[in-house]
Amino acid sequence: MSTAYQIIVCAGIVPDPLQTLEPVASPTGPALKNEMMLPAVLDPWAGHALYEAANLAKNTPGSKVWLVSLGPKAKLQQVMMTVAQRVPFELIALDGPASGFTEAAEVAAALAEAIQTIPGLDKSKLLVFGGWESASRGAGATMQMVGERLGIVDQFQGVDQGNLPEPKNNPQVGMTNMRTVMPALQKAKPTKLAGEGLTFASVTLPKQMRETKIVKDKSADDIAKEIVEWIKK
Amino acid sequence: METILLLAHTEIDGSLAKSAREALHAAATLHKSLAGSKLVIGLIGENVQAAANSIAACPATKHLGVTGADFSQSRYATDAAAAEAIFKAAQATVIVAPATSRWARVLPGVAQRLGGRVDTHVTGAAAADGKISVNRWYYKQRMEGALTRTQRPWFIGVDPGSQTACDCGAGTAEVEMVAVNLTEAQKRTTVVGLREPKADAQTIRPDAQLLFVTGAGWTKKQADGQTHVPEAEKLILGFLKATRASLGSSKSLVDLGGEGQAVLPFLSHLNQIGQTGATPRHAKGLSTCCHGEEPHTVGWRFINERRAISLDPNCGWARGKADVLYVADAFAVMQKVNESLATKT
Numbered sequence A: 001m002s003t004a005y006q007i008i009v010c011a012g013i014v015p016d017p018l019q020t021l022e023p024v025a026s027p028t029g030p031a032l033k034n035e036m037m038l039p040a041v042l043d044p045w046a047g048h049a050l051y052e053a054a055n056l057a058k059n060t061p062g063s064k065v066w067l068v069s070l071g072p073k074a075k076l077q078q079v080m081m082t083v084a085q086r087v088p089f090e091l092i093a094l095d096g097p098a099s100g101f102t103e104a105a106e107v108a109a110a111l112a113e114a115i116q117t118i119p120g121l122d123k124s125k126l127l128v129f130g131g132w133e134s135a136s137r138g139a140g141a142t143m144q145m146v147g148e149r150l151g152i153v154d155q156f157q158g159v160d161q162g163n164l165p166e167p168k169n170n171p172q173v174g175m176t177n178m179r180t181v182m183p184a185l186q187k188a189k190p191t192k193l194a195g196e197g198l199t200f201a202s203v204t205l206p207k208q209m210r211e212t213k214i215v216k217d218k219s220a221d222d223i224a225k226e227i228v229e230w231i232k233k
Numbered sequence B: 001m002e003t004i005l006l007l008a009h010t011e012i013d014g015s016l017a018k019s020a021r022e023a024l025h026a027a028a029t030l031h032k033s034l035a036g037s038k039l040v041i042g043l044i045g046e047n048v049q050a051a052a053n054s055i056a057a058c059p060a061t062k063h064l065g066v067t068g069a070d071f072s073q074s075r076y077a078t079d080a081a082a083a084e085a086i087f088k089a090a091q092a093t094v095i096v097a098p099a100t101s102r103w104a105r106v107l108p109g110v111a112q113r114l115g116g117r118v119d120t121h122v123t124g125a126a127a128a129d130g131k132i133s134v135n136r137w138y139y140k141q142r143m144e145g146a147l148t149r150t151q152r153p154w155f156i157g158v159d160p161g162s163q164t165a166c167d168c169g170a171g172t173a174e175v176e177m178v179a180v181n182l183t184e185a186q187k188r189t190t191v192v193g194l195r196e197p198k199a200d201a202q203t204i205r206p207d208a209q210l211l212f213v214t215g216a217g218w219t220k221k222q223a224d225g226q227t228h229v230p231e232a233e234k235l236i237l238g239f240l241k242a243t244r245a246s247l248g249s250s251k252s253l254v255d256l257g258g259e260g261q262a263v264l265p266f267l268s269h270l271n272q273i274g275q276t277g278a279t280p281r282h283a284k285g286l287s288t289c290c291h292g293e294e295p296h297t298v299g300w301r302f303i304n305e306r307r308a309i310s311l312d313p314n315c316g317w318a319r320g321k322a323d324v325l326y327v328a329d330a331f332a333v334m335q336k337v338n339e340s341l342a343t344k345t
Helices: A044-058 A073-083 A104-116 A142-149 A171-186 A220-232 B018-033 B049-054 B076-090 B101-113 B229-243 B251-259 B296-300 B330-344
Strands: A006-010 A013-015 A023-026 A029-032 A040-042 A064-071 A090-095 A126-130 A198-204 A213-215 B003-009 B038-045 B062-067 B094-098 B117-128 B131-138 B143-149 B154-158 B175-177 B210-214 B246-249 B282-288 B303-310 B324-327
Touching: A006 A044, A006 A142, A013 A073, A029 A198, A040 A044, A040 A073, A044 A064, A044 A126, A064 A073, A064 A104, A073 A090, A073 A171, A090 A104, A090 A171, A104 A142, A104 B101, A104 B117, A126 A142, A142 B101, A220 B282, A220 B303, A220 B324, A220 B330, B003 B018, B003 B076, B003 B101, B018 B038, B018 B094, B018 B117, B018 B154, B038 B049, B038 B076, B049 B062, B062 B076, B076 B101, B094 B101, B101 B117, B101 B154, B117 B143, B210 B229, B210 B296, B229 B330, B282 B330, B303 B330
Parallel strands: A006 A064, A006 A126, A064 A090, A213 B324, B003 B038, B003 B094, B038 B062, B062 B175, B094 B154, B117 B154, B210 B246, B210 B282, B282 B303, B303 B324
Antiparallel strands: A013 A040, A023 A029, A198 B143, B117 B131, B131 B143
């Protein structure tokens, strides 16, 4: 008989990767220009973790997936409208910043605390999933810290089979999920991340433009010759 | 007064990787800039003496080691225990480590365990007026931040390829062994083997001089109204074979497989560079048939010399991003490039 798992997926939200991002200074440290206006998506790496978790739960009867997410409540709601149609889960929402400039240790503390409040949590059945890195801070640090806070020393980071397709939208799954998503959002715990001891001296965009030499009207032979010389230089 | 610990693991053959020497360079630079600071070397592996000897001339006051068969392979529980033990023996305040796949998996957890903080993917570290600052990138290499911290211990994971490797010479180092008593629970995970593609099938080569970027244009209809995917495959693989370049791909090309379009079978998500892929570091980059605007081009943020072949002279991937843009048919050019390389080898 297979073991039923309690699978908890830690997943953040990030600005849509196709948006142009510009750093600005805010009273609480660096931020993105018009951050609250930028469309958000579930972090792509966390999304993979969620779909892997859902696949495992589907193939292991009796298993259940929780999605623990920290972000501005309004943004979480926007993202959940899409994500909730993909796979079944129960949302545990934390209302706080989703910025890449937040401190991983503080995020981990908030996530671990939220996980520990899940009723009926059985650590002998517990699997904690998450994105290896994020498209915001991109530190690859939060999951290990969550694990340490939960006393999990069997950790496997950077796990990727890379062969699971993104699930298609399923309105029925969406309807079922939304019954718990909306109440979860309503009671999302306000979470403050102080960034204690951390000071940003600057956050800047790199110099983007290069003086591009445009080479037109040269034969393939001549271009090839030039490229080969350049490669061998 | 800071005690700076260089924390590194040995390779399977007992040597020290270039990334460890780069981290040592960063640690030694901090040590030099911070008056009264101490530099300690901590090494973990099955046997660390050869690695310690290879950097014996560095200005460290102490060499510490955790050794044994249990520490030859990457495993979270044992690596964390070893790192914790060395940290305590060194009484370190700042820990500089190479952000290898092995350390990246474990050091944040160790920082948490020790009540410290961690910064990963650090690309620069400096000290002025007794204060350490580090640089790292945010939002998938789209903006760079410089930051300082008051918390200690402070773990700093240095990105491989971002620093000059320390050239301190070899000698005989006296390594003080640190005992780590592992429990059976910590050894529960067993590494049963390593799987990697055959040499010819391995298209990702982080140490290559050249990154060859292939865009979706390789699979699109050409001037004759037909696609030429088999020819594209032959040209790309032929070029890789001749140059030993690393292969990168734009997201669109990688995604085509999921959309049921013709694909190049040797490309996977692991080849993907850009906003949702990797940002490798290479001396040179040659992009072919790529298109798109920022943020796709972050894929070659850390490529020094960049050239592109595209039929579109206004291509956003190339114009303003590449040093040279050849407005030409990549099929024709790469055919000639491969012929030329074949003649010269």
